[in-house]
Amino acid sequence: MKKSVKILIGILIAAVVVVGLYFGLNALFPQPKQISMELEAVMVLEDGTEYPCTVTIRGELWEKSHRDVSAGIHAHDWEKEGIFIDGVLMTNYFLFMPEEEDSWTLGNNTTNCTLYLNRDFSQFGAEVDAHAIRQELPSQTAHVFLKSMTDAQRQEVLTLFAR
Structure with a gap:
């Protein structure tokens, strides 16, 4: 040769x-993927009144993690990253999705909020204090959903919150 x-x-x-x-x-x-998305949503009060709002998700999306989970969202800079509803930070914790689950759920006592987010970001739900999102509203439980979600999908999320 x-x-x-x-x-x-x-x-x-x-x-x-x-x-x-x-x-x-x-x-x-x-390696994580940087994620930054704004999603159109509605906040539904106890009496059924709806207010438009925006859900912003920023941080790192880990597809696989050493913590025995299949995916997770993590924020490094809590003033700029995390999950926000109309600019109000909803969590200052890691969000992790166990391998057998199809969504993240998180209880957060700092904003008295519970979050639900599915793997493909097509469904989002939050149980929040309306006053934390909009100062002009009285303190009451409100639910935030993506505008694109059907009534059946909303009901499914509400069922998860009831557990």
Whole structure:
């Protein structure tokens, strides 16, 4: 064999090894995706009155975690990252989704809020104090849902909160 063919084969083998290492290490040590999304939502008061609002989710989305969960959202800068409803921070905790679950749920005693979020971000629910979101409203339990959710999906989330 010519020397140039041997060099070319050596380069190809090195390239295969490098690509294999890259994918192998990413599988063992996954990197988070930066996530920043604003979702149109409604806040529903106890009497059925609806107020439009925005749910903002910012932070890192981990697809796999060393904490025996399949996904999680984590914020590093609590003033800018986390889950917000109309600018009010709803959580200052990690959110983790166990392998067997299809949603994150979180109880949070700092804002007296419970959150629900499914894997593909198509369903979101929060049980909050209306006054925490809108200062002009009296203190009462309110529920926040994405505008795109059906009544059946809303009822499903309410059932989770009732547990």
